[in-house]
Amino acid sequence: xxxKNTAQVIIGGKIITLGGYESEEYFQQVASYMNKKIGELExxxxxxxxxxxxxxxLLSLNITDDYFxxxxxxxxxxxxxxxxxxxxxxxxxxxxxxxxxIEEAQKNEQEALDEKNEQEALDEKNLLEGxxxxxxxxxxxxxx
Numbered sequence: 001x002x003x004k005n006t007a008q009v010i011i012g013g014k015i016i017t018l019g020g021y022e023s024e025e026y027f028q029q030v031a032s033y034m035n036k037k038i039g040e041l042e043x044x045x046x047x048x049x050x051x052x053x054x055x056x057x058l059l060s061l062n063i064t065d066d067y068f069x070x071x072x073x074x075x076x077x078x079x080x081x082x083x084x085x086x087x088x089x090x091x092x093x094x095x096x097x098x099x100x101x102i103e104e105a106q107k108n109e110q111e112a113l114d115e116k117n118e119q120e121a122l123d124e125k126n127l128l129e130g131x132x133x134x135x136x137x138x139x140x141x142x143x144x
Contacts, residue, residue: 012038037062 007024008017009031018027041047041058050058 011035034059034063037066 002021004019004021005024005027006017006019007027008015009027010016011031011034016031018030020027037059041055041062047055047058
């Protein structure tokens with residue numbers, strides 16, 4: 001079972017104790033993000049004169065906006081990843097198909113080479129047999 005952690009962080013100049021199953025470093029990152037968003041809002045003219053409820057609403061809206069933008073980016077990355085996976089799958093199958101075609105072509109080439117060699121050997125045999133017959137004929141004529 002996960003251990004519950006607590007950490008004191010500073011958000012908006014106030015010390016707040018956060019608790020949960022995340023690490024203290026994570027709590028510090030959350031606080032840092034909140035402080036960054038508060039700092040961004042404080043640069044907006046008129047923000048300082050707004051009631052606290054409005055400030056909290058603007059901070060919530062900005063964080064929600066960041067959340068939806070990040071969520072959209074994740075969806076885009078996931079879609080890209082799926083497309084890349086499909087492309088890789090297709091390329092692997094194409095590679096396998098090409099390898100099979102190469103193997104078939106090599107087999108056919110070897111068969112053709114074997115046939116050629118066999119035919120050449122047969123032609124050479126016939127040629128030699130013809131020469132043997134000629135020599136036998138010459139020999140017979142000499143012996144007569």
